[in-house]
Amino acid sequence: MQKRNITFELTTFDSLEELSSEDANLMAEAVAARKNAYAPYSNFQVGAAVLLENGEIVIGNNQENASYPSGLCAERVAVFYAGAKYPGVGIKSIAITATSTTYQLTEPAAPCGNCRQSISEYEVRQKSPIALLMMGETGKILKCDSMADILPLGFDSSFL
Numbered sequence: 001m002q003k004r005n006i007t008f009e010l011t012t013f014d015s016l017e018e019l020s021s022e023d024a025n026l027m028a029e030a031v032a033a034r035k036n037a038y039a040p041y042s043n044f045q046v047g048a049a050v051l052l053e054n055g056e057i058v059i060g061n062n063q064e065n066a067s068y069p070s071g072l073c074a075e076r077v078a079v080f081y082a083g084a085k086y087p088g089v090g091i092k093s094i095a096i097t098a099t100s101t102t103y104q105l106t107e108p109a110a111p112c113g114n115c116r117q118s119i120s121e122y123e124v125r126q127k128s129p130i131a132l133l134m135m136g137e138t139g140k141i142l143k144c145d146s147m148a149d150i151l152p153l154g155f156d157s158s159f160l
């Protein structure tokens with residue numbers, strides 16, 4: 001028997017001012033997108049901004065539905081839109097921010113499992129890492145260098 005440790009590096013920033021201008025700009029786009037979320041059921045608004053290798057930024061926000069499972073998370077709205085509008089163009093990074101109208105979210109919001117899987121598909125396909133920036137409404141910002149970091153032992157097309 002063998003035990004293995006899987007570790008990854010996470011960078012913490014105390015404020016937006018500590019980010020590179022590229023990352024700060026991307027997070028600003030995610031914040032703007034968050035404000036247009038349609039989240040009347042959860043009151044939890046999420047914004048995502050995807051930076052593509054061609055320099056374009058594609059945004060998304062969560063879109064809920066009276067039939068709850070029919071809604072979609074911000075991250076998937078954004079990456080699917082990027083895939084639809086700029087097919088074959090690589091994704092460099094994704095900024096994610098969340099807030100709630102019922103409490104103050106001061107911790108970074110990490111993507112849900114379905115979004116991790118969906119973003120991972122793009123990362124595996126493009127064979128280069130997608131960096132993730134995560135933020136609540138206020139407070140610290142987390143950055144990880146690859147989706148694989150937060151979805152270790154992932155399932156991908158190589159198994160099919």
Ligand code: THU
Pocket residue numbers: 039042044045046061062063064071072073074075110111112115
């Ligand atoms: N949500 C996202 O947009 N992204 C996530 O990664 C987690 C959850 C949305 C889905 C739903 O509209 C609301 O947040 C509450 O789950």
